[in-house]
Amino acid sequence: MSDEYVLELEHIRKEYPGVVALKDVTLQLKKGEILALIGENGAGKSTLIKCCSGAVVPTSGKIRVNGKEYDRMTPQLAAENGIAIIYQEFNNVAELSAAENLFLGRPIRKGITVDFKAMEREAQKAFDQLRIKINPKALMKDLTVGFQQMVEIAKAIQQDAKVLIMDEPSAPLTSNEVESMFRVVELLRSQGVSIIYISHRLEEIFRLSDRIEVIRDGEYIDTLITKEATVDELIHLMVGREMTQQYPAREPCIQNDKVVLECKGVYGNGDEDINLQIHAGEVLGLGGLVGAGRTELAEVLFGAKPKEAGQILLNGKEINPKSPREAIDLGIALVPEDRKRHGALLGSSIKHNIGMPIYERISTSGVINRKVEKDTAEQYRKDIQIKTPTLDQKVKNLSGGNQQKVILAKWLAANCQLIIFDEPTRGIDVGAKYEIYKLINDLVASGKSVLMISSEIEELMGMSDRILVLAEHRITGELQKTDFNADVFMTYASAIVDGQEN
Amino acid sequence: MKTLRKNAIWLVLIAEVIIFSIANPAFIKPTNIVAILRQVAFYGIASVGMTFPILIAGIDLSAGTVITLIGIVTAGLMANMHVPFVLAVIIGLIVSTGVGLLNGFMVSTVGIPAIIATFSSQTIFEGCAYLLSNGLPIPLARGTAFDFFGKWNFPGTIIPISAIIMAICFLVGGFILNRTYFGRYFYAIGGNEEAAELSGIRVNRMKYLIYALSGFFAGLAGIVVLSRTGSAQNTAGKGLEFDFITCVVLGGVSVNGGSGSMIGVVAGVLIIGSLTNGMILMNVSNYMQMVVKGIVLAVAVGFDCISKKRQAV
Structure with missing residues (x-):
């Protein structure tokens, strides 16, 4: 019953020098369904969809589209087969109209001139099909982010896309915009388009999808029927793994009576209402999904981005660093993510x-x-x-x-007395990681404080005395060392429970 | 191989000297060498200044105009207002440093790309010089102590004072780059501005300093030019910035920022200086000289960019 599926990825493996991004992932997409694809940061979701678009060539595995088998996709093949991807970053030109963007790179021509009338007519048709109201003549820069996304979707539909892959489509949208995006996605499903929907917001997935595929560390884990799945089950599938790495032991050295840094209702750089305390000799972990606002907070504390409201106190005195220089002179340092x-x-x-x-x-x-x-x-x-x-x-x-x-x-x-580490071990081999962990231990043992941002739950739980979890630019939960639990962590990070009420 | 590449610039200079000496033995005579030094002195002084903006992947197109402007201002003060020459020189240098600070303001605080910011100040101050002089040259009295900068020799020798000023400028420039924290900051900013800012460098402040230095050294070069010619001309500095840029880039300062040394610029200046002189001795026309210098600039930058590309692969 192979023709039940419009798109099948079989045993896809992708190796980069020194890293295996995808070990063995299989994915099957039925005609006219919404398949949610979920997994932690770095699970391999992006690499997988890039295999569908031809941006990434798999090391091994098969891709079958409408029953035809390929070793790899190319952007041309993907287009011919009606596979379109809506990325998080839109691929548009702000100074051109919606219609021109829709036909970007393949304008309708009349002789050597561009036929604007025909383009506008065709764009209108595509918008009508999606039942959205956009003036084809409107400049892209005058449209809201939600409508810009709609233009991207319309572009895919106008090119007769049969498979639409959406990478975190709700991330940049306001809640109203998310509603209209859902409407369009459901409409497309009813028109027979198959959709792969990537999101870390579990509520959306439950609301929208027919089936859910979970991948973890580049491996296929399971596919569930949405109606039969539960939140707990999904979270466990996403993170459920044994601690595989060793972390150097550390004598507790927190000086609980000595608050080094305190944030009171800090707003800035997109983050909202941040309240936290870091003690001398403490490693405070800062977790959350990509885009949750962790780096943004670090930039505010380090003076690289302005604080908009609230108070930052260092050793009880209010500070307001306006440049990294000022922060450094106050004793705050940042080890950034992109070394x-x-x-x-x-x-x-x-x-x-x-x-x-x-x-x-x-x-x-x-x-x-x-x-x-x-x-x-x-x-x-x-x-x-x-x-x-x-x-x-x-x-x-x-x-x-x-x-x-x-x-x-x-x-x-x-x-510096407070050192902020943003993803301290990204791209570092295992041996060197261990050394970095030991150095962090030495730092806090000598009375310094560490704020450690990490996307690896293991690392956070292995190194932190306490973990704060951010989601959607707010702190959604706090875990004490005694009750570190990956499932609870993911619950906070997915912003399902309002942590501040706990 | 690495040492060869590092010292290639000196080999070019030696080869050039040999070729010109064979073509015309007068080239290597001490009197001609001294003439070359006298000619390149102001190139060298202004190139020291130009090194700083190029080191941070910027540029200062106003350097030539500053030479014109300081000439008009200083000559005007001395000839028309009878200001003592020391004071006139100091005021001139303050004005040219001020032009640099204005460039710094436009580049850092406002954020105008350096090529446009310094091009606009080039135009503005060229106009100012014409306005101040009514478009007429300002002749200086002959035989005054002001001749010191451009006409005098070191007592008892044939070494021009201007060449000594140039040597001091190179030493000061080298000292700034190697021994002061500003110098370290310049390399850091040129290498990676964002990382420099995140390492605690106040990048904007440094840009003010960089363009001010460039303006100051261009001004000093302008004093030497004025003293040598004995008359302030409205076209004294026109287009000279391109020669300074050629010297600096030829000397191995990367237009992409972050690498280069003062000693390299010394070589760059000597190469351009002896090239110009040698071509004059060989009766190469002015127009042909322009063609050759343009090619030299393109080749120098081309080598820099090709080696960057190779590194990237």
Whole structure:
């Protein structure tokens, strides 16, 4: 009964050098159904849909579309077979009209001129089919995000899409816009279009989908009939795994009477009403799904983005850092998520990287005390074991783990008391990870405080004294070390329960 | 291989000297060498200034105009208002540093791309110079102490004072880049502005400093030019910024920012200086000289960009 399915992915495997993104994933999409695809951050959802669009070539596996078998898709093949993807980032040109965007790259022509009338007529037809009211002449930039998304969907439909893949379509929308998007999606289903719907919002999935496929760590886990599934079951399928990594043991060293940083109703950079306390000697984990607002909070605390309302207190005194420089001088440091873009100065030497935040402190009328500069770098090279033949080595030539150590060394040199780690072990191999964990332990043992953002639940539970969970730019829950539980964590992260009432 | 690439610029200079010496033995005579030094002195001084904006992947197109402007201002103060020359020079340098600060304001606080910001100030101050001078040259009295900057030699030698000023400027520039924290910051900003800001560098403030330095050194070069010519001309600095940019880029300062050294710029200046002089000795026409210099600029930047591309792969 193979022709029951419009799209089948069989045993898809995708390897990148050193990483297996997809181990073995199978997916079957029936005609006229909405199949929800769920999984944690990094489970492989995006890679999987890119295999359908041809953006990613699978290492092995089969893709079958309408019974025809392929080893791989190409963007052309995907288009010919009516597969369209609505990405989170829209692919539109703000200064062109809705109709022009709909025909972007394939305008209707009359001789050598563009036939705007025909394009507008066709666009109107596509909008009518979706029962949405958009003036084809309206400029894209004047449309709301919801309508921009509709133009993307209309573009797919106009190209006769039979399979529509939507990647977190509700993420940028307001609740009203989400309602109209649902309406359109359901309408499309009734018109025989098959839809793969990716979302981390479980309520939406229960409301919209016919079946739910769960993947985890690049592997197929299970497919459930939505009507028979429960929230608990889904969460357990998404996260249910044994702790596979070892974390270095740490003597409890929290000084509960000493609050280092406190946020009272902080708004800014998209985050809303953030309340939290970090104590001396504490590792506070900050969890949540991608886009929940974790990095955004770190940027506000570090002065890289402005705070809009609320109070930030450091050692009981109100602070309002307006630049990273001010934050650093107050003793707050950030080890950013994107090490190569934001963290290290790749073209500069190790010595210069470590000295960067303290140069003004170790200079007399602008002239650097080069002995202090060298001694400082030498000290941290020994203390945290940066593996390098010379401190003049450029940072771009170091391994990921060593780069991370250099970034940490510069904050230690600056004598910061609160260090914010954003995804501290992303892209770092297992051995170096363990070393980074030990360094974090050393930091808190010496009385410093750590705020650790991570997308890996294991890492959060393995390292934190306490975990705060963000969802939709708000804190939705808090877990104490004694009751760390991945299922509860995911419940908070999916924002199903309002954690503030607990 | 690496040392070869690092020192390639010096090999180019040596090859150039050999070729010109064979073509015309007068090229290598001490009097001609001194003439070259006198000619390149202001190139060198202004190139020191130009090094800073290019090091952060910026540019200063107003450098030539600053040379014109400081000439008009300083000459006007001395010839028409009888201001003592030391004071006139100081006021001139303040004005040119001020032009740099304005560039810094436009580039950092306002956020105008450097190429447009400095192009607009180039036009503005070219106009200002004409307005101040009514479009007429301002001749200076002959034989005054102001001749020190452009005409005098170091007592008892044939070494021009202007060449010594250039050498001091290179030393100061090298000191700024290597020994002061500003220098470290410039490299960091040129390498990665975002990461620099997140390392605690106040990038905007540094940009003010960078363009102010560029304006200051261009002003100093303008003083040397004025002293040498003995008369302020409205076209004194026209188009010179391109020569300075050529010297700096030829000297190995990456237009993509973040790498380069003052010693390289010294080589760049000497190459352009001896190229110009050699071509004059060989009776190459002015127009042909322009063609050659343009090609040199494209080739220098081309090498830089190709080596960047290779690294990326």
